[in-house]
Amino acid sequence: MKTNRSWIYGLLAIFLSLILFFYASTSQYQTQARTSGDIATETYTNTIKGVPLVLRYDSEKYFVSGFASEVNIDLSSSNRVLLSTETQESSRTFRVVLDLTKESPGLVEVPVTVEHLTSGVTAKVDPATISGTIGLKKSKTFKIDLASFLSQLPNGADVQLADGDREVTVTTNEDLLNQIAAVRMVLPDDWGTTKNYNGEVSLQALDVSGEVVPSVIEPETIAIRIQLKTEEKK
Structure with a gap:
């Protein structure tokens, strides 16, 4: 009787051992599978600010304005090396x-x-869409408005342009060209009103309200000389 019981206990022990073995093996496999899955799906992200925006259009026919020149972009990848390559400006491919x-003239988004x-890197751009204006390209010649420039200077100041009375060519779209009231010189930021100036100044096309009209001016700058009035000694 004792022999039979020993035999039964032995079988139970073997059975329990097999159950524990299979349970341990299954648990280990599931743990490994979860770990492998976590590694495979781990994602890294980098944000790049101020990425230059390339505008694609027929520049011979159209003049575009109002479009942003830069965007921000979020890059994501499970491969850190690829992500780093695309993040660096010197090595990125995108x-x-x-x-x-394919857009018609007018306001577009x-x-x-x-x-x-x-491949292996995804991108999300901010903003996702950009609006601006497309117009037929037109050019016109304007004289520089010297009188408005002199009005910003101290009384008695003398201004000499490099080539006397200068004319410039302004290029923009048809609608904006009709809005231009004058082309004026812009006082240099580093110039003080108490000293003479001999150098370059930039140019701006303005409407009747004094607002800047988007345009390309040729030449972009002009050489001038500002001679302040010298008070006579008593």
Whole structure:
């Protein structure tokens, strides 16, 4: 009788041992699977601010204005090396594009796209869309408004332009060109009103309200000489 019981106990022990073995093996496999899954799906992200925006359009036919020149972009990848490569300006392969080639003249809102991004890296652009104006390109010649510039200077100041009375060519779209009332010189930031000046000044196209009209001016700057009046000694 004791022999039978010993035999039964032995079988139970073996059975329990097998159950524990399979349970331990299954638990270890599930743990390894979860760990492998976590590693495979771990994602790294980098944010790049001020990425240049490439505007694609027919620059011979159209003049565009109002579009942002830079965007921010979030790059994500499970591969740190790829992510680092695309983050660095010197090694990145992608570019951010605003394709206007299929748009008609007028106010438009266009989605921003990312081209040539390395496989394994995803991108999210902020803002996702950008608005601006497309217009037919037109140019016109204007004389520089010297009188308005003199009004900003101390009484008695003398201004001499490099080539006497200068004219410049302003390029913009049709609608904006009709809004231009004058082309004026801009006082240099580093110039004080108590000293003479001999150098370059930039130019701006303005409307009747004195607001800057988006345009390209050729030449962009002009050489001038500002001679202040010298008080005679008593």
